[in-house]
């Protein structure tokens with residue numbers, strides 16, 4: 161890369177690497193904002209992984225209790241949809257899809273479900289559906 165002002169190609173670069181660095185032209189001192197792709201920074205720039213949660217529900221009257229409890233303890237999660245659980249309860253399912261959780265929500269969701277005695281599992285979703293679902297008709 162070259163200085164836009166004088167065409168020189170040697171720069172003073174900052175010691176700390178970042179995704180957007182200010183380089184100073186060694187000849188004229190011109191400041192250039194440079195987007196840098198350092199390997200460690202790429203991992204930090206990734207969007208959060210998504211996980212999908214599944215809960216095993218006891219049949220019978222406990223199912224309704226589980227529904228109420230799950231709706232309460234999972235309300236903190238950004239993507240949680242109570243209607244999704246209600247639909248599965250009404251359908252009589254014993255394995256409920258809990259919807260999508262961001263990576264930093266999984267530990268909390270897991271602990272809370274354990275606290276209310278409902279076994280849950282979380283699986284990582286490799287390709288987040290929200291990134292590809294737009295415009296698709298199913």
Ligand SMILES: [Zn+2]
Pocket residue numbers: 163164165166167168185186187188189190
């Ligand atoms: Zn220059």
